Amino acid sequence: MNVPKDLKYTESHEWARREADGTVSIGITDHAQEQLGDIVFVEAPKAGRKVAAGEAVGVVESVKAASDIYAPVAGEIVAGNDQLADAPEKVNADAYGSWMFRIKPDSAADFDKLLDAAAYEKVAAE
Amino acid sequence: MLKTTPLNAVHREAGARMVDFGGWDMPVHYGSQVEEHHAVRRDAGLFDVSHMRVVDIEGAGAREFLRFALANDVARLATPGKALYSCLLNDSAGVIDDLIAYFFRDDFFRLVVNAGTADGDIQWLYSLNALAGHGVAVTPREDLAMVAVQGPNAREKFWLAFDETKPSTQALAPFQAARMGDDIMVARTGYTGEDGFEVVFPAGEADSIWRRVVAQGVRPCGLGARDTLRLEAGMNLYGQDMDAATSPLDAGLAWTVDLKSPRVFFGRKALEARGQSHEFLGLVLLDKGGVMRAHQKVLADSGEGEITSGTFSPTLGVSIALARLPKGTAPGATVRVQVRDKELAARVVKPPFVRNGKSLV
Numbered sequence: 001m002n003v004p005k006d007l008k009y010t011e012s013h014e015w016a017r018r019e020a021d022g023t024v025s026i027g028i029t030d031h032a033q034e035q036l037g038d039i040v041f042v043e044a045p046k047a048g049r050k051v052a053a054g055e056a057v058g059v060v061e062s063v064k065a066a067s068d069i070y071a072p073v074a075g076e077i078v079a080g081n082d083q084l085a086d087a088p089e090k091v092n093a094d095a096y097g098s099w100m101f102r103i104k105p106d107s108a109a110d111f112d113k114l115l116d117a118a119a120y121e122k123v124a125a126e
Numbered sequence: 127m128l129k130t131t132p133l134n135a136v137h138r139e140a141g142a143r144m145v146d147f148g149g150w151d152m153p154v155h156y157g158s159q160v161e162e163h164h165a166v167r168r169d170a171g172l173f174d175v176s177h178m179r180v181v182d183i184e185g186a187g188a189r190e191f192l193r194f195a196l197a198n199d200v201a202r203l204a205t206p207g208k209a210l211y212s213c214l215l216n217d218s219a220g221v222i223d224d225l226i227a228y229f230f231r232d233d234f235f236r237l238v239v240n241a242g243t244a245d246g247d248i249q250w251l252y253s254l255n256a257l258a259g260h261g262v263a264v265t266p267r268e269d270l271a272m273v274a275v276q277g278p279n280a281r282e283k284f285w286l287a288f289d290e291t292k293p294s295t296q297a298l299a300p301f302q303a304a305r306m307g308d309d310i311m312v313a314r315t316g317y318t319g320e321d322g323f324e325v326v327f328p329a330g331e332a333d334s335i336w337r338r339v340v341a342q343g344v345r346p347c348g349l350g351a352r353d354t355l356r357l358e359a360g361m362n363l364y365g366q367d368m369d370a371a372t373s374p375l376d377a378g379l380a381w382t383v384d385l386k387s388p389r390v391f392f393g394r395k396a397l398e399a400r401g402q403s404h405e406f407l408g409l410v411l412l413d414k415g416g417v418m419r420a421h422q423k424v425l426a427d428s429g430e431g432e433i434t435s436g437t438f439s440p441t442l443g444v445s446i447a448l449a450r451l452p453k454g455t456a457p458g459a460t461v462r463v464q465v466r467d468k469e470l471a472a473r474v475v476k477p478p479f480v481r482n483g484k485s486l487v
Contacts, residue, residue: 037350038160040438041417059466061417063159063354063438066466085414 001121002030004096008111009120010072015096018111023078025099028060028069031124033095036062042088044080044100051077051103053110058100060091073110075103131176132271132332140346148242148365150177152349159350163440166318166355167483170277171347172339179244180267180326181237181251187260188235192227194258194391195251197374199384203229207303209315211382213374214247215393219400220370221377223247224362226315228303236311238272238324240364254392270309271332273325275339276347276355278483280322281314283342288335295323317352319359319481354437357446360408360477366420367406367434367448373397376450377434378406378477404450407457408477409433410487411445413470418447423464424472428452433463441480442487448477 003009008016013032017025033039041061051057051071058069058080071077079102084090091098105111115123128151137144142153153174155162165171183192192200198212208229214222223243228236239247244266251264275284285292294304295312300321303313311326327335340346353363360378362368368377375383375397383397411418418436429452436447447463455461457476462469475487 037155038158038440041414043415059416061438063417063440064154064350066417066419 001124002096003117003121003124005117007096008072008114008116009123010070010114011123012070013124014070014072016072016111016114017099019102022108023102023104024073024075024111025102026069026072027099028091028095029120029124030095032067033092036060036065036067038063039088039091042084042091042100044082044084045077047077047079049077051075069100071103072114073103073105074107075105078102078104129177131174132329133174133176133336136333136336137174137346142346142348145349147177147349150241152177153346155348155350156346159348159354160440162345162347162351163354165345166277166320166347166351167441167480168278170275170280170283170322170344171351172336172344173274173276173347173352174336175274175324176271176329176332177241178272179239179241179247180270180272181239181248182265182267183235183237183262184233184265185260185262186233188233188262191255191258191260191262192235193389195254196227197383197391197393197397199387199389200227200229200235201387201389203227205302206230207298207305209301209303209313213379213382214250215374215391215397216370217393217396219373219393219397221364221368221372221374221379222250222370224364224368224379228311228313230305242365269329270326271329272327273332273336273339274316274318274322275325275344276316276318276320276322278321280320280344283344284323284325284339286342287338317359317361318355319361319478320355320483354440357435357437357448358439358441358478358480360448360479362448363435373400373402375400375402376404376406378448403453404431405453405455406448406450407455408475408479408487409436409447409449409461409463409472410442410475410479411463411470411472412460415468415470416465417445418463418465418472424449424451425462425464425469426452426455426459428454431455431461439479441483442485446479447472
């Protein structure tokens with residue numbers, strides 16, 4: 001299973017990476033894209049929206065099914081990756097290179113509470 | 127405990143993602159559903175459809191029995207090997223199952239029915255047999271397996287694998303089958319909108335037949351691609367587009383119900399009393415914003431409808447659906463579909479969406 005050690009994860013199969021400016025980039029894990037199959041639609045949230053942790057903020061649809069994407073931490077959306085709308089298959093090809101949105105967290109400590117790679121591997125193996 | 131086909135180990139060895147499909151452990155894809163879909167539209171794909179059940183109907187009254195049991199009329203089948211699509215109706219004209227009936231001799235017909243409904247169908251046929259009094263033998267053939275090889279190059283590649291079948295199958299017209307010996311049947315039928323064969327054979331040969339076809343460059347395809355292919359081809363899926371509560375007239379299947387002759391068939395009275403209450407048509411999503419799925423609400427000028435099957439069409443690159451719509455809704459109309467929290471515009475079309483690799487919408 002492809003679970004990079006330098007990222008954080010959620011039980012709902014998002015990955016999260018802290019950027020140098022303190023914002024957090026979020027996408028779906030390699031395991032999630034594999035479960036969904038061929039992805040044909042990605043709807044990323046718009047910048048400026050205030051979100052709670054665990055709030056559904058975007059959608060990924062594969063040929064098979066639709067799946068919500070959740071905000072791992074509370075904060076403000078500072079960017080959505082609109083490029084994925086035109087090339088949703090990129091998520092299948094490179095899940096960790098396909099960030100969907102960035103959040104400026106209300107509290108930097110919230111990021112540290114997310115799952116580490118070892119804990120996520122257990123979640124994904126279930 | 128899930129039921130397995132004789133090809134279960136072959137699927138697992140090929141790295142298939144397996145799912146529970148109506149109680150059967152079946153491959154949904156072997157890596158990419160979309161690539162498998164394209165393989166069938168452009169070249170050739172191979173499907174394990176051994177979960178479907180072959181049921182033989184034998185005896186002097188076989189034709190008369192099926193003229194009573196089926197909504198379509200097997201009297202139309204004059205040439206041996208000719209096939210007919212039909213519904214099996216209940217006493218309120220709901221669809222118990224849809225099936226293909228093959229005619230071989232006046233005392234021998236073969237039905238191929240859906241996996242999830244097979245046990246109920248067989249019980250139903252037993253009771254109709256008792257009711258009709260033709261004394262036919264209804265024999266489920268769990269000893270047989272079935273694969274479908276589909277695509278523009280499917281027949282050629284199948285013949286490369288089994289050249290001994292070519293003399294008896296190359297002249298087969300669409301919707302016609304040939305039997306070789308008692309237990310091999312090759313039919314020019316399918317569920318993809320492409321040319322190809324469905325092949326029935328003894329279960330013990332499944333492994334070697336599968337491998338020989340794959341060795342000719344035919345791509346193994348799962349139920350995922352089978353679903354997007356059949357939807358593009360405008361073919362109904364039992365349990366989704368129609369069920370025991372749905373009249374065939376409300377599921378776009380009026381063409382399969384023969385009401386011209388005075389023939390008495392089970393469900394006819396209820397069907398005529400019930401009439402048609404809905405249109406059953408295709409939708410092509412015009413707006414971006416998601417994928418149409420079963421059970422989404424459709425808002426048309428004359429009322430509300432519901433999507434019965436929806437997906438993303440790999441061939442067309444847009445979302446397509448089959449839908450039950452208010453009466454009077456016609457191809458060309460624009461409707462709105464409730465996709466999650468949005469209302470998206472869709473154009474009403476007459477299915478199929480795709481046939482023989484070409485867009486029809």
